[in-house]
Every structure is written in C-alpha cells, then in structure tokens.
Amino acid sequence: MASKNPLEEHRTLFIATRGSALALAQARHIQSLSQELFPDHTFELRVIRTTGDQLQALQDDQSSKEPLPKGLFTKELEAALLDGKADMAIHSLKDLPTELPPKLCLGAITAREDAREILILKKPVDAAIAHPCALLPSKAVVATNSPRRAAQIKAWDSPVEVVPMRGNVPTRLEKLASQKKLHATVLALAGLNRLGYQLEENGRLTGNDAPERLYGYVIKPEHLLPCVGQGFLGIEIREQDPFVASLVKALEDTPSATAATAERSFLHAMGGGCQTPYAALASWAQPDRLTLKGRAFHGPSCVEAELEGKADDPLSLGQQLAEALSP
Numbered sequence: 001m002a003s004k005n006p007l008e009e010h011r012t013l014f015i016a017t018r019g020s021a022l023a024l025a026q027a028r029h030i031q032s033l034s035q036e037l038f039p040d041h042t043f044e045l046r047v048i049r050t051t052g053d054q055l056q057a058l059q060d061d062q063s064s065k066e067p068l069p070k071g072l073f074t075k076e077l078e079a080a081l082l083d084g085k086a087d088m089a090i091h092s093l094k095d096l097p098t099e100l101p102p103k104l105c106l107g108a109i110t111a112r113e114d115a116r117e118i119l120i121l122k123k124p125v126d127a128a129i130a131h132p133c134a135l136l137p138s139k140a141v142v143a144t145n146s147p148r149r150a151a152q153i154k155a156w157d158s159p160v161e162v163v164p165m166r167g168n169v170p171t172r173l174e175k176l177a178s179q180k181k182l183h184a185t186v187l188a189l190a191g192l193n194r195l196g197y198q199l200e201e202n203g204r205l206t207g208n209d210a211p212e213r214l215y216g217y218v219i220k221p222e223h224l225l226p227c228v229g230q231g232f233l234g235i236e237i238r239e240q241d242p243f244v245a246s247l248v249k250a251l252e253d254t255p256s257a258t259a260a261t262a263e264r265s266f267l268h269a270m271g272g273g274c275q276t277p278y279a280a281l282a283s284w285a286q287p288d289r290l291t292l293k294g295r296a297f298h299g300p301s302c303v304e305a306e307l308e309g310k311a312d313d314p315l316s317l318g319q320q321l322a323e324a325l326s327p
Contacts, residue, residue, distance in 0.1 A: 113193055120184060
C-alpha cells in the first residue's frame with residue numbers, strides 16, 4: 001500500500017507573531033494565504049510578547065534617543081520555534097537580523113509592499129511638490145527614532161530638528177496629532193497600507209481610526225532611501241523541518257526574495273542592523289539584472305552608490321555595494 005503524502009495529512013500549524021496591530025495584520029495575511037493554499041491543514045496564530053515590545057511600552061512616554069538593539073523584536077518568536085511551540089514566525093523583514101540563530105532559517109520572503117517612506121504632517125499636501133522639505137516650516141521638528149531616517153532628514157536643504165519618538169504606528173500618529181511642538185514624523189508606507197490607512201486627494205490620512213487633520217506625502221527614494229528589507233515579510237522556520245519548509249516555499253515571491261537577498265547581503269557586509277544609518281533599495285533593471293542603490297552615513301558625511309549586477313548572484317551585488325560604501 002502506497003504511503004500517504006505528508007502534505008495531504010491534516011496538521012495544525014502554529015504561526016508566531018508579535019501582538020502589535022501591524023504584526024497581527026501581517027500574520028493574519030500569511031495565515032489567510034496559507035489556509036487558501038493548503039485547505040487540508042489548520043493555521044493558528046500564537047501571539048508572543050517580545051522584549052522589544054516590553055521595552056518600547058516602558059519608553060513610550062520617555063524621550064530616550066537610544067535605539068533598541070537589533071533582535072529584541074524577534075528572539076522570543078525564535079525561542080517559540082526552537083521549543084516547538086510554533087512552526088513559523090512572521091517578521092517585518094527589516095526587523096530580522098541578517099544572522100539567524102543556529103537551527104533556524106528564512107523559509108520564504110513574500111511579495112514586497114511599497115518600500116517608500118511617507119512624511120506625515122499636519123497640513124494638506126500637494127503631491128506635485130518636488131521635495132518633502134518644501135512642506136515643512138523653517139526649523140521644523142520631525143519625530144523619528146531611526147538613525148537612518150534622522151541622518152537623511154538632517155541632510156535635506158532645510159533646517160530641521162529631529163526628536164525621538166517610539167511606539168507602534170497608531171501610537172506615533174496619536175503623538176503627532178496631540179503634541180503641538182511636533183510638525184511631522186516619518187513612517188514606512190508599507191505599514192500604513194497593511195493597517196488599512198489611505199490617502200485622499202489632498203493627502204489627508206483616513207481609515208483605521210486615523211487621527212483628524214493628519215496628511216501624508218509619499219517620499220521618493222532619492223530623497224529618503226528606505227531601510228534594508230522594508231516592505232517585505234519574512235517567514236522564519238526550523239532548518240530541519242522539511243514539511244513546514246515545503247509549505248512556506250509556496251508563499252515565496254521569487255523576484256522579491258532576490259531583491260531582499262541583495263539588500264540583506266549589503267547590510268550583513270556592513271555589519272549593521274535596522275537601527276544603523278545604512279539604507280539600500282534593490283530594483284529590477286531588466287529581467288535578469290538587479291540594481292542596488294545604497295547610502296551610508298559615517299559621522300556627518302554621507303556616501304552613496306548605485307550598482308547593477310546579475311540577478312542570479314544577489315549576494316555578490318550586496319557585498320560589492322558594501323565595499324563601495326565602506327569608510
């Protein structure tokens with residue numbers, strides 16, 4: 001009698017996720033895709049509070065300028081994988097360190113959302129404006145806790161004061177709306193999209209109980225290059241779990257995975273994480289060619305470069321960009 005294909009045998013698989021609104025939206029998206037592709041299995045979420053979530057909650061009302069170390073939003077999810085309490089963990093890829101713990105691997109990278117940044121401010125915007133600094137008053141106060149964003153904003157041709165701001169997306173929007181001294185903040189457009197926010201014709205932010213009188217301006221990458229991995233979701237799994245590996249591989253978007261590999265290769269070679277002043281964005285120049293643009297801040301100076309390489313060797317392209325941007 002022929003043995004039954006393991007993929008056809010019913011299993012309940014557990015998806016580890018953080019408990020923030022954005023993390024849950026992302027995990028539910030993967031849960032829905034998985035259930036649609038594999039209706040014979042059951043996919044359940046396991047919400048896990050991470051060290052990063054706890055520290056962020058403690059510091060939400062503080063003005064700490066120190067970024068949280070990399071890995072604080074992932075290690076408890078990874079522990080659940082290693083302990084067998086979860087079968088896959090869903091991450092914003094930008095939060096996932098380039099070096100993973102032993103026995104874990106990146107099983108799949110899903111289709112990229114919009115990688116651009118968005119400037120959120122308190123007045124209507126004209127999308128035809130050439131540069132975001134034209135939307136800010138003189139000596140504007142812009143809130144962000146990202147060294148990468150802060151370094152690039154300070155390089156704009158306009159005097160800007162950058163102040164720290166922590167919290168998840170809804171919290172940051174509420175802080176901006178309620179604090180008179182703040183003129184703007186910068187967020188990842190992908191996060192707003194996944195949470196169901198929209199921009200009206202005059203840039204007004206709507207949806208998902210958005211605070212009143214907030215507006216958004218989508219920033220071109222040449223003015224603010226995004227974080228490595230921005231817009232991607234990464235699915236982390238155990239290395240020695242071929243069953244789960246075969247499932248999550250069906251969720252992978254190959255062009256996105258290739259672009260993400262180039263960006264993460266660059267960051268790994270630079271020795272940085274999501275809280276370092278390095279930025280990179282990969283895009284497709286041709287069906288078999290990848291373009292990788294990067295920017296690095298070494299103290300007050302900024303260096304940038306744009307390289308093109310074969311799409312079948314994204315690791316080398318990332319390493320070459322790191323060599324070009326190293327001090």
